[in-house]
Amino acid sequence: METKSKIEPLAQPLKEKILNEINEQVMKCYQCGKCAAGCPLSGEMDYTPNQILRLLQIGEPTCDDEVLRSYGIWLCLTCDTCHSRCPQEVDFPHIMDFLRSEAIKRKKVHPKAKEIIAFHRSFLESIEKTGRLSEVGLIASYKLKTFNLLQDVDLAPKMFAKGKLEIFPHRIKGRQAIARIFEKAMKEAHND
Amino acid sequence: MARIGVFVCHCGENISSTVDCAKVAEIASNYPGVVYSIDYKYMCSDPGQNLIKEAIQKHKLTGVVVAACSPRMHEPTFRKATAEAGLNPYLCEMANLREHCSWVHYREDTTTEKAAELVRVLVEKVKHNEELYPIKVPITKTALVIGGGIGGIQAALDIANSGHKVIMVEKNPSIGGKMAQLSETFPTLDCSQCILTPRMVEVAQHPNITLYTYAEIESVDGFIGNFKVTIRQKAKSVDHKACTGCGLCIEKCPIKKIPDEFNAGLGNRAAIYVPFPQAVPNKPVIDRNNCTYFLKGKCGLCKKVCPADAIHYEQEDELIKVDVGAIVAATGFDIKHSDFFPEYGYGKYPDVIDGLQFERLASASGPTLGVLKRPSDGKEPESIVFIACAGSRDPAKGIPYCSKICCMYTAKHAMLFKHKNHHGKATVFYMDIRAGGKMYDEFVRRAIEEDDVNYIRGRVSRIYEKNGKLIVCGVDTLLNSRPVEIEADMVVLATAAIANSDSEELAQKLHISYDPYHFFSEAHPKLRPVETNTAGIMLAGACQAPKDIPDTVSQASGTAAKVVALFSQDELTREPLIAYVNNNTCVGCFLCQSVCPYLAIEKEEIRRRDGTLVKTVAKINPGLCQGCGTCVALCRSKSIDIHGYTNRQIYAEVSALFNRREYAGV
Amino acid sequence: MTKIGYFPGCSLNGTAKEYDLSLKAIARFADVELVELNDWNCCGATAAHSLNSTLAVALPARNLAIAERMGFDEILVPCAACYSRLAQALYEIKSDEKYRTKIPQLIEMEIKGTANPITVLDFINKYVLDKIKDKLTNKLNAKFACYYGCLLTRPEHLSTIERREDPLVMEQIVKLAGGIAIDWAFKVECCGAGLSVVRTDIVGKLCAKIVDDASSRGADAIVVACPMCHSNLDMRRSEINKNLSTDNKIPAIYITQLLGLALGIEPNKLGFDKHFVPADNFIQKLQKQTVEV
Numbered sequence A: 001m002e003t004k005s006k007i008e009p010l011a012q013p014l015k016e017k018i019l020n021e022i023n024e025q026v027m028k029c030y031q032c033g034k035c036a037a038g039c040p041l042s043g044e045m046d047y048t049p050n051q052i053l054r055l056l057q058i059g060e061p062t063c064d065d066e067v068l069r070s071y072g073i074w075l076c077l078t079c080d081t082c083h084s085r086c087p088q089e090v091d092f093p094h095i096m097d098f099l100r101s102e103a104i105k106r107k108k109v110h111p112k113a114k115e116i117i118a119f120h121r122s123f124l125e126s127i128e129k130t131g132r133l134s135e136v137g138l139i140a141s142y143k144l145k146t147f148n149l150l151q152d153v154d155l156a157p158k159m160f161a162k163g164k165l166e167i168f169p170h171r172i173k174g175r176q177a178i179a180r181i182f183e184k185a186m187k188e189a190h191n192d
Numbered sequence B: 001m002a003r004i005g006v007f008v009c010h011c012g013e014n015i016s017s018t019v020d021c022a023k024v025a026e027i028a029s030n031y032p033g034v035v036y037s038i039d040y041k042y043m044c045s046d047p048g049q050n051l052i053k054e055a056i057q058k059h060k061l062t063g064v065v066v067a068a069c070s071p072r073m074h075e076p077t078f079r080k081a082t083a084e085a086g087l088n089p090y091l092c093e094m095a096n097l098r099e100h101c102s103w104v105h106y107r108e109d110t111t112t113e114k115a116a117e118l119v120r121v122l123v124e125k126v127k128h129n130e131e132l133y134p135i136k137v138p139i140t141k142t143a144l145v146i147g148g149g150i151g152g153i154q155a156a157l158d159i160a161n162s163g164h165k166v167i168m169v170e171k172n173p174s175i176g177g178k179m180a181q182l183s184e185t186f187p188t189l190d191c192s193q194c195i196l197t198p199r200m201v202e203v204a205q206h207p208n209i210t211l212y213t214y215a216e217i218e219s220v221d222g223f224i225g226n227f228k229v230t231i232r233q234k235a236k237s238v239d240h241k242a243c244t245g246c247g248l249c250i251e252k253c254p255i256k257k258i259p260d261e262f263n264a265g266l267g268n269r270a271a272i273y274v275p276f277p278q279a280v281p282n283k284p285v286i287d288r289n290n291c292t293y294f295l296k297g298k299c300g301l302c303k304k305v306c307p308a309d310a311i312h313y314e315q316e317d318e319l320i321k322v323d324v325g326a327i328v329a330a331t332g333f334d335i336k337h338s339d340f341f342p343e344y345g346y347g348k349y350p351d352v353i354d355g356l357q358f359e360r361l362a363s364a365s366g367p368t369l370g371v372l373k374r375p376s377d378g379k380e381p382e383s384i385v386f387i388a389c390a391g392s393r394d395p396a397k398g399i400p401y402c403s404k405i406c407c408m409y410t411a412k413h414a415m416l417f418k419h420k421n422h423h424g425k426a427t428v429f430y431m432d433i434r435a436g437g438k439m440y441d442e443f444v445r446r447a448i449e450e451d452d453v454n455y456i457r458g459r460v461s462r463i464y465e466k467n468g469k470l471i472v473c474g475v476d477t478l479l480n481s482r483p484v485e486i487e488a489d490m491v492v493l494a495t496a497a498i499a500n501s502d503s504e505e506l507a508q509k510l511h512i513s514y515d516p517y518h519f520f521s522e523a524h525p526k527l528r529p530v531e532t533n534t535a536g537i538m539l540a541g542a543c544q545a546p547k548d549i550p551d552t553v554s555q556a557s558g559t560a561a562k563v564v565a566l567f568s569q570d571e572l573t574r575e576p577l578i579a580y581v582n583n584n585t586c587v588g589c590f591l592c593q594s595v596c597p598y599l600a601i602e603k604e605e606i607r608r609r610d611g612t613l614v615k616t617v618a619k620i621n622p623g624l625c626q627g628c629g630t631c632v633a634l635c636r637s638k639s640i641d642i643h644g645y646t647n648r649q650i651y652a653e654v655s656a657l658f659n660r661r662e663y664a665g666v
Numbered sequence C: 001m002t003k004i005g006y007f008p009g010c011s012l013n014g015t016a017k018e019y020d021l022s023l024k025a026i027a028r029f030a031d032v033e034l035v036e037l038n039d040w041n042c043c044g045a046t047a048a049h050s051l052n053s054t055l056a057v058a059l060p061a062r063n064l065a066i067a068e069r070m071g072f073d074e075i076l077v078p079c080a081a082c083y084s085r086l087a088q089a090l091y092e093i094k095s096d097e098k099y100r101t102k103i104p105q106l107i108e109m110e111i112k113g114t115a116n117p118i119t120v121l122d123f124i125n126k127y128v129l130d131k132i133k134d135k136l137t138n139k140l141n142a143k144f145a146c147y148y149g150c151l152l153t154r155p156e157h158l159s160t161i162e163r164r165e166d167p168l169v170m171e172q173i174v175k176l177a178g179g180i181a182i183d184w185a186f187k188v189e190c191c192g193a194g195l196s197v198v199r200t201d202i203v204g205k206l207c208a209k210i211v212d213d214a215s216s217r218g219a220d221a222i223v224v225a226c227p228m229c230h231s232n233l234d235m236r237r238s239e240i241n242k243n244l245s246t247d248n249k250i251p252a253i254y255i256t257q258l259l260g261l262a263l264g265i266e267p268n269k270l271g272f273d274k275h276f277v278p279a280d281n282f283i284q285k286l287q288k289q290t291v292e293v
């Protein structure tokens, strides 16, 4: 008679994925807090950089979940202050990039981060369509996505007056090539 | 006919987890010449050794191969057992199945196969082993102590007090080391100078101690019991026999603005100087790099005023040759300076100082006479931030290890500040508090509980200056990693303790090894912590690794005991594994002489009975030869061999490897 | 005349027109022709690397490939953010096997990695200073706080700047132009960069510290070398001032505008009229004489 002798394998912790996919070692962090001390945004974050690393170090599914659902990962500006001063050379912004795309993939995005993502999406849409960033297009699309219709209304006319807003976006000739880059890159992100 | 015994050790599981030891013993029993073969769990244990002894007698063995760990570990053990059974110990060899096999391979058939091969090679070698007898050499019962910090002082006094001569060489103009610079010492807060200076005087006055200050080691030759050392006595430009130490010269010297090393750059000294008032010897030297007379050929004021006519500009460096039997390296350590830290201002802010500078500011003998005044404007600080682990445990920019002493001296510094200014604000940023030691943690708790020092757990990200205040940006990881900014009047960095910049050079002169951080390596991290791998050279104090005073003194006394134990014998026995020359074939080209790193090769004239010269051949000085084999490799007429590693033995090993045969179907 | 590849990036076509104007003006003085890359595309900025790592390499890589095709081994990238993306893409392609094979397929162009992005500071040091040294007739008798922000000094593997925690390259340029470079504390702090639109409040807070430190130490202007830093410090001034007790009016000017002034170029030709925080007072203080370009 065959008995089930194997215990269910545990879910792969995020830290292993981080190691395998972007070759960053979460376990190097020894929680000195220097990153949080220097991060321009740690005061605004729900979890500071070292706390995010701590959650990842624990490696429990609940902790990984907390990380992906945190607002902090969306605030990070990739200013690299944390990384450049980290005594253990933890490349935290690199890990942040990974966590953001992972959060989207697993649909665990913090509700407040939706605006930031909407902005990034609008930004990318503008590039996808024209090859370059059109500020008018970006703002319009972002406003539609977020309904923040009044945001920056005072700025636009001034910018326009100073010749800083182009109403008609510049379209590059290689738009199709750009669109194909987008298509392939997006497909890839979905595949893994 | 050879009668070889093979003894295969499991080394607990170290070997047997990947090598089938019983199988190895079984295969070995089929090797030609092997008459006895057995495996056992711990061959080095008493029953294990008895196995060997009994087999030697019972089977009348002519050679023994122990297949176990590294010979560095247990060759002496098994050779001793062999000798006890009546066989010459040099007829015992070891095959290293652990480091060379079991530890580096997985458990596979080929691993066992390789182990059996390693045994076979040694069996072939041992067939050619010869009986050898240890060499006896006399001992010079004088010790050389390099470095006159508290480590060197303690070792020198202990050795001298046991009746042996000591020569101490200190590179600075005074002995005392870092401890002379300290204000008060943890964990008791006794005054550093008060406990140190009497010992410095004792060194100077001890009939058994000869002191060379302002001197360095030029070269070291020889070996345990018989070192030949050349000391470079740097020119002091002052005749210390004539000098009365009146200090008139120092007063008159016009060059007075040289940053004072003893005060960690916080004060100035003259070009002719005594490093500090309690210095030993308390007589000046001229710093030629800054003296006008030496730079421009003019001045000569000191000479004019000296009532004892003790100033001698023409003095030259002197090379002094001494014979010593043992050497104690006690050259201490250094610290990183505050200009090393980019995010803390690259040394831009004068009020960001290092620990030694704080010691000088807090010391009654310091530039401020013990009143804490900040370097920039001499104001007394109301708020001081202390930063632990500055550059320590920082693989990115500093050193990866823990400097060990700074947690304690940081607590001390914070306490000293609070004792001087009760209303002052003392903040310590730390990552961990490492206060293992007698009364150490109590000391740190006292700082926190009684002296109200604010310990914040977190590393500081940066420091900047604003309106005369230093803004220290840190974080409190115990408060949800909340960013904290503290306004400070002064910041003290507990900078990393590092090896001296010249330690590598000294290690090479002494032929001792050093670790990746350039601290000197001990022979064994646990069991031989005061000796080096070079026989006769020992360590004391922070030159081995960062250490506080109690640890330094304990190690120094341990080292002294080793030296005294060495000196308790009249002669030394040395391993006879040295080179020897075949006079018949030597053609006297002396190529060997030019390559021997130990200068052990001499010339010997072979004469007929009537005194006519036949030829000149090479001769090995058995006292100097270390058996490195360089000469053997070079000799064109193949006239040199090494006992224990003769060409015949090596060839036997190599040809055994080439002539593989199947033994017992592995 | 030296020719060098030029990647203006989206900002210099829009919000940072004055940067483009002044950069070209000083390039003319230095006898350098900036040849705009044919049909370049946006580098992808923060958006791309926040959402899709492949896109973050592919978009800038297309520009690198275009530059290679045009035969340039150097591309001037005046925007520090674009520089960072282009340099990072080059770094990835050179160091990561995965990208080396994948990127050409994505961008449908060959890429060897021979075109190197350079920052405006490296450009000035390498191509401009020697040529204009004797033409800096209009000594700028004012105090400047040189602001580097993040992307010129970090990450280490992309930065060409020494003493990254307290750089002095811009200071040297300012000094050469006759100005006084003050020592201050926020040279390399972050301005809030990409959060400008979504979290203007944060940008206001971060930039408030920067402008406050600069002006409280007596600076007459903040000198920048990045359009993102500029737009945050300049266009977001009303948001910034919400965090300060006073109405801070210190202008933020581009390093290229500063050099332009020192060369005696008329302020309007350097785009000073396009600033939100007027630099008039400061410019008047310089008592300039102007030359025609």
Ligand SMILES: Cc1cc2nc3c(=O)[nH]c(=O)nc-3n(C[C@H](O)[C@H](O)[C@H](O)COP(=O)(O)OP(=O)(O)OC[C@H]3O[C@@H](n4cnc5c(N)ncnc54)[C@H](O)[C@@H]3O)c2cc1C
Pocket: B146, B147, B148, B149, B150, B151, B152, B169, B170, B171, B172, B174, B175, B176, B177, B178, B179, B182, B184, B185, B186, B187, B215, B216, B217, B330, B331, B332, B333, B334, B335, B355, B356, B359, B405, B409, B412, B500, B502, B506, B540, B541, B542, B543, B547, B548, B549, B550, B552
């Ligand atoms: C800021 C600070 C505060 C401290 N406070 C305390 C405290 O309160 N309590 C405590 O227990 N410990 C304290 N320590 C630790 C203490 O200083 C050391 O434990 C002690 O100095 C080690 O003694 P040492 O003799 O090994 O080395 P050192 O004191 O460094 O002495 C080495 C000597 O060797 C000489 N030398 C170096 N190289 C050569 C050479 N090539 N040739 C000849 N001579 C050479 C040097 O000139 C020096 O005189 C403190 C350390 C620091 C940095």
Ligand code: SF4
Pocket: A028, A029, A030, A031, A032, A033, A034, A035, A036, A049, A050, A053, A082, A085, A086, A087, A088, A089, A090, A092
């Ligand atoms: S600075 Fe580095 S080691 Fe320290 S807490 Fe942050 S990531 Fe961890």
Ligand code: SF4
Pocket: A035, A038, A039, A040, A041, A042, A049, A075, A076, A077, A078, A079, A080, A081, A082, A083, A092, A093, A096
């Ligand atoms: S890179 Fe992100 S987490 Fe790191 S300091 Fe900058 S904003 Fe903070």
Ligand code: SF4
Pocket: B249, B252, B253, B254, B255, B271, B272, B286, B290, B291, B292, B293, B294, B298, B299, B300, B301, B302, B303
């Ligand atoms: S000769 Fe040298 S040491 Fe003597 S007084 Fe002059 S400068 Fe000083």
Ligand code: SF4
Pocket: B388, B389, B390, B392, B393, B401, B402, B403, B404, B405, B406, B407, B408, B432, B433, B434, B494
């Ligand atoms: S002793 Fe304390 S302060 Fe010094 S390196 Fe170790 S942990 Fe850091």
